[in-house]
Amino acid sequence: MSKRIEVRDLNVYYSDFLALEDVSLQIEPRSVTAFIGPSGCGKSTLLRTLNRMHEVVPGAHVEGEVLIGGNDVYAPGVDPVLVRRQVGMVFQRPNPFPTMSIRENVLAGVKLNNHKISKADSDNLVESSLKGANLWEEVQDRLHKPGASLSGGQQQRLCIARAIAVSPEVVLMDEPCSALDPISTLAIEDLIEELKQEYTIVIVTHNMQQAARVSDKTAFFNIAGAGKPGKLIEYDDTDTIFSRPSVQATEDYVSGRFG
């Protein structure tokens, strides 16, 4: 249950503005890939093009190809809804549905997609998803409490449980720990390590230590200046990026000497 991602010659536009220029990279199944770079460099944009979420912004469009499991996400006739069912996403701020209980949040993807599911199956799905998100122990006695009653870190793990409950091939994470305290961050990082066994994971982070801790490969993006497009500067094994990068800009960024 995990697919390879291939990005080929991708340009991403917001209306006329070129946000990301000429990106090509390959992401292996069952691995964690981190996108790092300064704000505005297009790393979140690239992440959102992988499940066509950037289209929520009017006027956004792309040139090039994104292949997931060999199928082009941008081929004519592709339904973004079907793409998103296979490519799940976790956002910067925990966003459980406020009107739903913990249990309903986990089942949201299945229920909202109009799949009929028996009581026993849904019980199993809730338990396995929450266990998969390392949250089961903490919430098993209060599954019917609102999702908003949890702490920030627990809410984020609830969102991960909600994302993996629809059994995606790929899980995208857009700065999943930036709103969390260090202990919750550690819990999420441990979780990413476990999820790697089953899913292809792509994570955007501003925290270089986090990228070094959790990822197998790292992509560094940079931007020449305001109004210029973001570019992929270097993409390599995480160890290489952080110890002996081949581009000076990468070394400056990961060592804190930039600008």
Add this chain to the structure above:
Amino acid sequence: MTTSVGNGPSRAPVTSTFTDAHLPRLIEVWLLLASAVMSGAALLLVGFNPAVWAVATAALYVIAIGVSSRLVENARKANDRVARALVTITFLLAIVPLVSALWTVLVKGIGQLSWSFISQTGQARFNPTTLEVTRTPGALQAVVGTFEITGIATLISVPIGLLAAIYLVEYALTTSHLRRVVTFLVDVMTGIPSIVAGLFAFSLFTLVVGPKAFSGLSAAIALSVLMIPIVVRSSEEMLRLVPTDLREASYALGVTKSVTIIKIVLRTAIPGIVTGIVLAVARVVGETAPVFIAASFTDNFNADPFNGPQQTLAVLAYTGYKFPGKDIAASNQEAWGSALLLVIIVILFNIIARVVARIFAPKSR
């Protein structure tokens, strides 16, 4: 240094760089009482009048609190006290008409409220020996008419208004011309005088059905012209309050746009939408002029909103005074009774809306 806080009258003043002279704690109450007594006494000399007394008390109090604070405390505290006095006085001024109207309706209408008033129409009896007409007040036809006309208006307005709001928030691009046109028309419709809405419905039915085509439906259409812009506006505001995060979370699960709107956006916004709808209903249920024009008025019981004149409580309150029957006192009482009944119905609507909003509100524990 020690700060001693004693309770006796001889307590030493607490001094530090943070303390400053201040007036006693209950100074406002004492000054207010003093102002009331002094202005009251002065008025007794020239003739007492409660309204003048209230104004004089307020003015005297503002001056007294300002001067005493400036003498004892400092300019900043004096300004604060004067400003506080002024906003309190203006607040009281603002609620005077409201309380006065409610009180009058309550006092004059309470005697009319009885089961027979609600459950039967007004009936006149002619006494052949004394040649007097006596009337038993009744408002059944108006209660039924109010619920039917307002109900039909709500059934027309809510789907149109809610769907228009969904279009504006979820579908129309910010650059869309249609969106601008719709927003502009909604703004214009909000400002339409209610009599114009009544004339619109009346002439529409005159053209389509024929002359004297009074009906509850016609009045309901007039009311929905008034209601739709309110529903659009309030629903639009509520839908915009739903965080984009939630829509994105839903899309990211592979949920379609329509299901996202229904199950996530509307579900999250429903308490506010319901409140907006009830406010719109409360706004039109008391409309008199458009109903009077479009449905006319009647003392006869008519539960068919598609044929013949119908009465509402607001219209009954008007006609009971303007076009009383032979028994003028009874007609007037009927008017007060129906006015009170109308107020009670509006309050009930508001309570129901609060309960519904409470039930659907997102919970955090």
